[in-house]
Amino acid sequence: MALGVLLFAGCNRDNEGIEVSESQLYGLWQKQGTQEYWSYREDGTGHTWDRADGIMNETDSGSVAYSWTISNGDQLRHRFSGTNIGDMVVRTYTITAISDSEMEREEEIGNYKLLRVE
Amino acid sequence: MKKGWKIALISLGSLLGVLLLAVCIALYVVFNPRQLTKIVNRLAADYVMCETKFGEVDLTLFKTFPDAGLKVSDVYVINPMEGAPGGEVVAYVGNLTVGVDVKKFFKEGTVVVHQVLLDEVTANLYIDKDGNSNFDIFPKSEDEDTSSAPFSLDSLPEIDLRKVKISNLDASLLDLKDGLDATLNGVGLEVEGRLQEGIVDADIDFKGDVVSLQTTDSIGDTTMSAQAENLKVALNAKGNMEQVAGKLKLELNEGLFMTGGIQMVSDNLYESSSDLLTVELPFDANLKDMTVKLGDSRLKLDDYALNISGDVRLDPMWVDVAVETDGEWQAAELLEKLPKEFITWKKGMDLDAKVALRATAKGSLTDSTMPLISAQAQLADGRFYMPTAVPYKVNRINADLVANLDLGNGGVSDAVVKSLKAHTQGTDIKLSGSIDDLLGDMRIDAALKAALPLEDLVPILNDSSLREAGGDADVDLKARFRLSDLDPLDLNRLNADASIALSKLDVVYDSIHAVAPKLDVALRLPATEHKGKMADVKVVGPKLKLAMGNIDARIDNPDLDIGLNDVTREQVAAAFDVKIGDAEANIDSMMVSLEGLKLKGSARLDSTQQNIIRQYNPDVDIDLHGAVLYMPELPDAVRLSQLAVAYRPDICNIRSVEVKLAHSDFQLYGDVENVEGWIDHKKVLRGDLNFTSGYADVDQLLSLISGMGTDPDTLEQMRQEDNVPADANPFIVPKDVDLTLHTHIKRSVAFGNDLNDVAGAVTMRGGKAVLDQIGFVCKAATMQLTAVYESPRPDNLFVAIDFHLLDILIDELIDMIPTIDTLVPMLSAFQGNANFHLAAETYLNARYQPKMSTLLGAAAIAGNDLTVLDNNTIASIAKIMQFKSWKDKDNKIRIDSLDVELTCFRKVIEVYPFLLNIGKYQICASGMHSLDNQCGYHLELLKNPLMAKVGVDIKGDLSSPKISLGQVKYADYYRPDKQGVVEKQTLELKRLVKQALEAKVR
Structure with missing residues (x-):
């Protein structure tokens, strides 16, 4: 049993992800089933906001700014900057699928789909 | 004009002389009318420079009995002069009779005239613009200019005149030079008495049906006009040519007198049944000194009589006269008889009183001086009503007034109100005082006493x-x-x-x-x-x-x-x-x-x-x-036990304020500036205050200043737009303020937590409330809080905090900040003391609930010698990792140290890899979980007695996660890096605080 555990634990999973180009993200996306929006600009910046909290667009206070990059083909990395405090919070999602109208993102605690708005 | 009269009198005297001369001649002729007529005509030519005509001259005995009379009829004095209104006839006497003492004539051969009687007399006297008169008909003396010499009866021949009577006299005088036009109609003059050797003892009666006098100015406009009807003047005079005493009586039944365009005799006065004017004037005159001593005289105008006495000097004019009313005058009736021009002020006024006057006038009357007048007036039982000024009647007016008048140039008059009492409605008024410079800019010194209903x-x-x-x-x-x-x-x-x-x-x-x-x-x-x-x-x-x-x-x-x-x-x-x-x-x-x-x-x-x-x-x-x-708004009273404030336009110095509010008490002192400008939103309210308190309910105190400076209507409108529940009353940072409170609070309650020994600066500036490293003790733990709070809208609040707790029991930490358990769910499994450091920012709704989409934060928890409470999850993990003997004898799981760093974004918390040393085992853990209770953690056994690597994944619902073997991720001897996220966030917040505190607000 212990050996089995060690053998299993010693195996590495290969990266089988897709190759995503940054240009595929440019634009505005809405998290499916929510009022949460994400924008991706060509300069590598963006905003996310949630109209459910009364934040109606990216210029409203409460809209969270971030910088974003893609690495390893499908790793979408965000570095969030607060309204008043720094950009220490980092989140990386895995893009599992992307098309002109949809994008699927995955993180440790779940998957969700974003629909292109613009 | 005086000269004209003088000439007239001289002429009249000369005429009388001529007539007397004629009488004398008659006595020398044997009463022959023809001879008498011839003689008179011839002599008249010698004495009169103009043409004269006589009718018949005859003697009469009956008319002048016992004297012999010389009667001359139709006497004409003719002196043609252009413009004279009477034509060429200056004077006409229908009958002139002269009575002569017969005895004297026959005994002594002297002619002594006793009587002169004139009847049907007409005189038309005229002076042209150059001063030439038609009655300047007598030759002038070669030695002296008689025109300038004073007239004297001594110049007449010696006479013993006992009666002079003029009947039916009509006379006129037109003086174009001095603008005088006088007429006498129906005048009768009778003088009885003696005029002998300068001794006068005469009774003179003058009766005139109509006497009129009119003066004009240089352009012919009337300046004065007088007309007397039924004028009677009786003069009794005794004396010589220097001293004459007697009594003058004057009765004027009706008359008019206009001057300055004002008719002085009003209609009421004219129509009065009483005589217009009566005068009784005893006098003693010195003709040489031109002085007159007036006895107890009486002048009565209509029914208003004045008693007059005193002395008068005519040239130069000087008087010392006393005048007083004869009894009391009724003012209302008197006013009705004054010229209407004089009582225009009385329009709309009801005024009456019994008036008694007493006055003296003393002094010279010249071009520049007037006699000094001292007058006393007493008013009794008066009344006054003028609705436009005093809308109720004033009655029972009694007054005692004194006035001293100097009407001359530069003279100063004054008056004294000795007493004035009046009553109106329920009011009694007493007034006394004095008025200086009465006719100029009155200087009034008055004392008024009144008891009046308001x-x-x-x-x-x-x-x-x-x-x-x-x-x-x-x-x-x-x-x-x-x-x-x-x-x-x-x-x-x-x-x-x-x-x-x-x-x-x-x-x-x-x-x-x-x-x-x-x-x-x-x-x-x-x-x-x-x-x-x-x-x-x-x-x-x-x-x-x-x-x-x-x-x-x-x-x-x-x-x-x-x-x-x-x-x-x-x-x-x-x-x-x-x-x-x-x-x-x-x-x-x-x-x-x-x-x-x-x-x-x-x-x-x-x-x-x-x-x-x-x-x-x-x-x-x-x-x-x-x-x-x-x-x-407050359930409890605010009690001020001491307040000392010095408010100046530029600064308000609060020297001391001691306040008790419910269980809170505090003292405040310091300075506040720009209160005035802040109220009308033009300046920022600046203040630097010290706030000390034994106990403070922070929530309640904040509510007192919440929204200060913001228009309540605007705030309410925002609440409605944001659909803020009525019971949600978030703190709204006062607007346009720059206030710093240096706090020191022994005990306080804030957001449900008991905080002790709170000290630090609280600043509100530029719409931000800043807590700068506020230190306090909570549940025996020392804490430090730095925070920035903004309230742009009631339902969109912002808070950024840096919260540092040292050596606090984890249980109490969770109890104090339940959110900690959400952020770090596994923390509730630990027991012991830890240091906690949280830096975060988020927007809040009106109930202070975070808007999770805006939440960003980082936290660090570090502790040593902790105990882990056993539970199913831990047991499952321990089982998979083949833990043996990892618990203490007391069955507790002990952890040497714990050092966790995590970040939070929205509902997802990411825990960075950290090490757990549990006895002989060392585990590295990392992962994330959401506030929706979903988790994805990875634990990896780094050190164990078997030196085997084991990875465990914990996924799914936090309450019952799926625990399974996972992929090994870390290399041997892996040591997770210290991320320092909290420190970095703290630095950012401190930068933000510094910016807020240094921000230049207007």
């Missing part, structure tokens, strides 16, 4: 704002001022002392209702206590009730000492020293109770301002012993 003032003041005035006023006023100070009113020049004792005061002025059982008001102009001010005003009383709009106040022992500047200015300024014993006021639903209030300073009222500070512009020291404030 309601009597309402119609006088004619102020629509004064709606009701109840109570009584006992006024004692002394004033000195010039009349010119009243128009326009110049209160700065008035000198007055007034004391007004008000009782049962009940006044409604505009929206102010004042009630006081008793108030003593003292007024002093100019101010003596408040130097430089116009007036001192003192108000003292036992109680005063005021109602003003929504304010209803009761004041005990008010003591107001005010120095006012000119109240007629647009902006009234006052220096004041106000003391109030106790006071209570209800303002809307708020109630204030004051104790021992003192206000000392100055204020300037400017009603044009909206800003309440600028309306009063106070510069005042406020000292208050105690106050209680009840506000509906």
Whole structure:
């Protein structure tokens, strides 16, 4: 049993992800089933906001700014900057699928789909 | 004109001489009319330079008995002169009779004239513009100019004249040079007595049907016109050519007299049944000195008689005369008989009194001087009613007045009101005083005493704002001022002392209702206590009730000492020293109770301002012993036990304020600037205050200043737009303020937590509230909080915090901040002391609930010698990782150290890899979980007795996660890096705080 555990634990999973180009993200996306929006600009910046909290667009206070990059083909990395405090919070999602109208993102605690708005 | 009369008299005398001469001649002729006529005509030619004509000259004995008379008929004096209204005839006498003493004639051969009788006399005297007259008909003496010599009866032949009678005289005098036009019609003049050797003893009776006199100015306009009808003058005179005594009586039945365009005899006077004028004038005249001593004379105009006595000198004119009314005159009736031009002031006025006058006039009457007149007037039982000025009747007027008049050039007159008493409605008025420079700019020194019901003032003041005035006023006023100070009113020049004792005061002025059982008001102009001010005003009383709009106040022992500047200015300024014993006021639903209030300073009222500070512009020291404030917004009263404030236009120095609110108490002192500008949103309210407290309910205190400076309507509108629940009342950072509170609070409660020994600076500036490294103790743990709070909208609040707790029991930490358990779910499994450091920012809704989409944060938890509570999850993990003997003997799981760092974004918390040392095992853990209870953690056994690597994944619902073997991720001897995310976030927050504190706000 212990050996089995060690053998299993010693195996590495290969990266089988897709190759995503940054240009595929440019634009505005809405998290499916929510009022949460994400924008991706060509300069590598963006905003996310949630109209459910009364934040109606990216210029409203409460809209969270971030910088974003893609690495390893499908790793979408965000570095969030607060309204008043720094950009220490980092989140990386895995893009599992992307098309002109949809994008699927995955993180440790779940998957969700974003629909292109613009 | 005097010269004209003189010439006329000389001419008349000369004519008389001629006539007497004719009589003498007649006596030498044997009573032959023809001879007499020839003689008269011839002699007349010698004495008269103009043509004369005589009818028949005859002797008569009966008409002049016992004297012999020479009667001459149809005597004409003819002197043609261009423009003369009577043509060429200057005078005509129908019958001239001269009576001669027959005895003297026959015994002594002398002609002594006893009688001169003229009947049917007509005279047409005329003086042209050059002064030439038609009656200048007598030859002038070669030795002297008779025209300039004074006339004297001594110049006449020696006579013993006993009767002169002129009947049916019609005469006119037209003087173009001096503008005189006089006529006499139906005049009869009879003189009986003796004129002998300069001795006069005569009774002269003059009766004229119509006597008229008119003067004109240089352009021919009438300057004076007089007409007397039925004029009777009786003169009794005895004396010689130097001293004559006698009595003059004059009766004028009717007449008119106009001068200056004013008819002095009014219609009422003219139509009166009484004689227009009667005069009784005993006199003793010295013709040489031209002085007249008047006996007890009486002059009566209509029914108004004056008693006159004194001395008069004619040239130069000088008088020393006493005049008094004969009894009392009824003013109303007298006024009705004055020319209407003189009583225009009386229009709309009812005025009457019994008037008694007594006056003396003494002094010279020249071009520049007038006799000094001293007059006393007594008014009794008078009344006055003039609705436009005083809308009620004043009666029972009694006065004793004295006036001294100097009507000459530069003369100064004065008057004294010895006493004046009057009564109106329920008011008694007493007035006394003096008036200097009566006919110039009157200088009045008056004392007035009045006891009046205040309601009597309402119609006088004619102020629509004064709606009701109840109570009584006992006024004692002394004033000195010039009349010119009243128009326009110049209160700065008035000198007055007034004391007004008000009782049962009940006044409604505009929206102010004042009630006081008793108030003593003292007024002093100019101010003596408040130097430089116009007036001192003192108000003292036992109680005063005021109602003003929504304010209803009761004041005990008010003591107001005010120095006012000119109240007629647009902006009234006052220096004041106000003391109030106790006071209570209800303002809307708020109630204030004051104790021992003192206000000392100055204020300037400017009603044009909206800003309440600028309306009063106070510069005042406020000292208050105690106050209680009840506000509906507060469940408990606010109690001030001490207040000392010095308010200046540029700075408000709060020297000391001690406040108790519910269980809170605090003392406040420091400076606040720009209160005035802040109210009208033009300046920032700046303040640097020290706040010390034994106990403070922070939530309650914050609610007191929440929204300060923001328009309530605007705030309410935002609440409605944001659909803020009524029970949610977030703290709104005061607007346009720059306030720093240096706090030191022993005990406090804030957001449900008991905080002790709170110390640090709280700053509100630029819409931000900043807590700069506030230290406090909570649950025996020392904490430090740095925070920035903003409230742009009630439902969109922002908070950024840096919260540092040292050596706190984890249980208490979770109890104090339940959110910690959400952020770090596994923390609840630990026991022991830890250090906790949280840096985060988020927007909040009106209930202070985070808007999770905006939440960003980082936290670090570090502890040593912790104990882990056993549970199923841990047991499952331990089982998979093949833990053996990892618990202590007491079955507790001990952890040497814990050092966790995590970040939070929205609902997802990411825990960075950290090490757990549990006995002989070392685990590295990392992962994330969401506030939706989803987790994805990875644990990896790094060190164990078997040296085997084992990875465990924990996924799914946090309450029952799926625990399974996972991929090994870490290399041997892996040591997770210290991320330092919290420190970095803290640095960012400190930068933000620094920016906020250094921000230049307007």
